[in-house]
Amino acid sequence: MADDKHSPDLSCEINEEDLVAKYRKKLPQVTQNIIESYNEQRFGSHVDFEPIPSRESVIEIIDKFFEVLYPGYFNSDKLDPVNLNFHIGQIVTRLYSMLADQIISTIRHDCDRYNLTCQECNEQGYDIALRVLKEIPNIRKLLATDVQAAFDGDPAAKSYDEIIFSYPGIYAITVYRVAHVLYENDVPLLPRIMTEHAHSKTGIDIHPGAKINERFAIDHGTGIVIGETTTIGKNVRIYQGVTLGALSLPKDAGEQLRGRKRHPNIEDDVIIYSGTTILGGDTTIGARSVIGGNVWLTESVPPDTQVIMEKPQLLYKNDKYKSTEEELFDEG
Structure with missing residues (x-):
């Protein structure tokens, strides 16, 4: 007589295909309920023909700014006096295109979201992106004073290189100084996305305003x-x-x-x-x-x-x- 303890449990012998099909056939209704929730509450969804700003693109823009603001520190290619013009020219051209695209997306997003009158999104985007890039020499002058202040006040700092490469304070201040220029040019969304990215990396929360x-x-x-x-x-x-x-x-502080x-x-x-x-x-x-x-x-x-x-x-x-x-x- 066979040992019952070692007998196979026939109840487990269920066809895998039938089991999967049994549950998958419920997914269309689940999907439909999710889609209906988008219509019931617009908050938290952005389903539109107009593009929404891309957080991934904004992070890439931040990285490009670091390449231009601190040449030689964060570039993937080695910079020297011979190739400097070529490489920085390439980076600035790429940065301008990416920045203009995201500014246009944010302005167009607000036009559509809040039924604003035509803001001439493309014209504004190209113009503001150029204005921001023109500010890079001034941003660099400010950042040079910030790096110097960090070095002067921290006996643990061995060099300016150490501060630029590794200090979270300098990272957060750098992102803030770029985001502040965008904020001053009334660009929606992007400045805050930038500083909140720095916040997530450093634990330092500086509002771009x-x-x-x-x-x-x-x-x-x-x-x-x-x-x-x-x-x-x-x-x-x-x-x-x-x-x-x-x-x-107070209550309703946002509006007040x-x-x-x-x-x-x-x-x-x-x-x-x-x-x-x-x-x-x-x-x-x-x-x-x-x-x-x-x-x-x-x-x-x-x-x-x-x-x-x-x-x-x-x-x-x-x-x-x-x-x-x-x-x-x-x-x-």
Whole structure:
């Protein structure tokens, strides 16, 4: 007599083709329900004859900007004085074409999405792309001061090359400075896509609308937030975890506060240490002030002021101390 434990389970012998067909025949209805949800709620879908901006193309544009802004650092081909004109000419031509295409897509996207009057999308796209590329020498001048400020303030930095190649702060500032030019030219979507890409890579969130002067240094950088209407003067240094944000927002804040000054002003030569939060459009940190770590500010600080937290009282516990938390705090 055969051992029942080793007998095959006939219930498992189901035809695989029949099983697949049984479930696949349900897919047309599932697909139709998904498509109907697009019609019921336009939010979160973009089904149109007009092209939507491409995030992948925007990231490629950022990479091309780095090749032009820091020649020789991020190029796939070696640059030398003989081939410089040829290679940069190729990159600038490619960059212009890609940038114009994406600007045209974003302007056309807004025209269609919000039923705007004709914006002459193609003409605007080509014109703005050219204006942005014309700003590259000025952007490079600003970035040179940012790299110098990073080097001057960080004894761990061994060279400018190290800063350009590896510092997340310089990456985020570079993307911001390009995105800010697009923002100032009223290009929708692209500036924010750019700075949010930098945010995802570095943990540094700089809104393209912020106004940031020369010699801006970010040390370490993770967790920094700089809001849209922030203004930052010359030679400002901020550390990880700093927030330059808005005060608590009321219901429907988007409509009430859009376009209004919501974020602080940081004057020249200010240092803001890690973990500090500074909020409010009327809040100004005066020139040459130093704001210590973990400070919370919602009101202005005069020039030449130091703001620091009181030294906290620390409690140490080992086998010689009382064992419960309650007994520890009795001493305090």
